[in-house]
Amino acid sequence: MIKSFNSSAEKATSPLLLDIDWDTTLHIVDLIRQGDVNPKAAVQSLTSRLKDTNPNVVLLALQVFESVVKNCGQSVHEQVACRAVMEQVHEVLRTNPNEEVRKKILLLLSTWVYAFRNEAKYRAVQDTVNILKAEGHHLPTVSESDAMFTADRAPDWADGECCHRCRTQFTMLRRKHHCRACGQVFCGDCSSRSSTIPKFGIEREVRVCESCYDDINK
Template sequence: MFGRSTTTNFDRLLEKATSHLLLEPDWTSILQISDCIRQGDVQPKYALNATKKKLYAQNPHVALYALQVLESCVKNCGAPFHQEITSRSFMEELRELIKTTTNENVKNKILELIQTWAHAFRNEPSYRAVQDTVNLMKMEGFKFPALKESDAMFAADTAPEWADGDCCHRCRVQFTVVQRKHHCRNCGQIFCGKCSSRNSAIPRFGIEKEVRVCEACWEKLNK
C-alpha cells in the first residue's frame, strides 16, 4: 500500500515544480518527483493523474512546467510510467487539450512531446497509440515542430535501477546512521558521500541540472 505521507510528499513536490512563481524549471523538485516514482513511493498512475490536472491550469506557466515534469518522468521512470503515458485515453486527452488551449507555447510543447514519444516508441507495438495519434493529427492538419532525435534517445538510455546494499560500492565502507548512502544517478550504484562527491549533468537521461555521480561516472561524463 502507498501511504498518505508518500503521496503528500509527491503532491508537495509537484506544487513546487509547477508553481506559477518560477522563472525557470525547478530541477531539484522535478528529479525528486522522478525518484518518488522510481522508488515506488507513488504509483505511476497516481503521478500521471496528479500532474495531468496541472495541464488545465488557467496560468500557462503552470501547464508548461507540468509538461516539463511529464517529459522528465518519461525519460527517467522507465516502462511503468511509459505504459501510463502512452495509453489511448491519455493520448486522446492531449489531443483534445491541443484543440482547446489558447496558449501557443503550451500547444507547441504538447505537439513536441507527442512527436518525440512517437519516435522513441516507434518499435514498441504496445505503445502504438502514440504513433496513431500523431498520424491522426497530421491528417487533421496539425503542424509538428522539427523532431530533435536527441530528445528521443531515452528509450535506449533509460536511467538505471538503483542498487541497494550495506556498504559503498567503491571503498566498501559500511553504511551507518552517520555514514549515509548515496546513489550515483548515472550508474545507479550506491556509494558513501566521499566516493560520490562529484556533480554532473546527464543529457541522455534528460537531466540538465548537475546531480550527484560517482568518481568513475564523472570521469566518463566529463571527458
C-alpha cells in the same frame, strides 16, 4: 505518499516560478522510481495540471512530464502512452490557445512517437500523432539524441550495505548515496562529484560517482 507527491507537483508547477524547479522535479522522479507513489496516480496528478488556465503552469507541468518519462522507465511509459492520457493531451492541444504550450506538446509527442516506434504496446502515441497530422498539425523532426532515453534509460537504483566502489560499510554516520547516472550506491566520498546528465534530460548538476563523472565529461 500521494499527498506528498501532489504537494511536490504543485510546487514544481507553481505559477510564481520563472523557470523549472529542478530540485522539486528530481524529487518527483525519485518518489516514482523508489516506489513511494504509484505511477498511475503520479501520471494522473500531472495530467490534471495540464488543464490549468495559466499557461506557465501547463508549461511547467509538461517539463515535469518530460523528466518523468525520461527517467522513470517502463512503469511510467505504460501510463503515459495509453489512449486515455493521449486523449487528454490531444484535448489540451485542441483547447489551449497558448502557442508555447502547443509547441511543447507537439515536441513531446514527436519525441515519444520516435522513442516508442518499435514498441507495439505504445501504439496510442502513434495513433494520436496520426490524428494530429490529419488535422493539419506539423510536428517537429526529432533525432535519436532527442529521444535518447529509449536506449539510455535512467537505471533502476541499486541497494547494498557497502559502497560499490570502495566497499566501505554504510553506518548511521557514513550514509549511502545513489549515482543518478548509473544507479549504483556509494559513500559520500566516492560520489562527491556533480554533473548534468543530458541523455536523461537532467540539466541541473546532480550527484554522480567518480567513474560516471569521467564518462559524462570526457
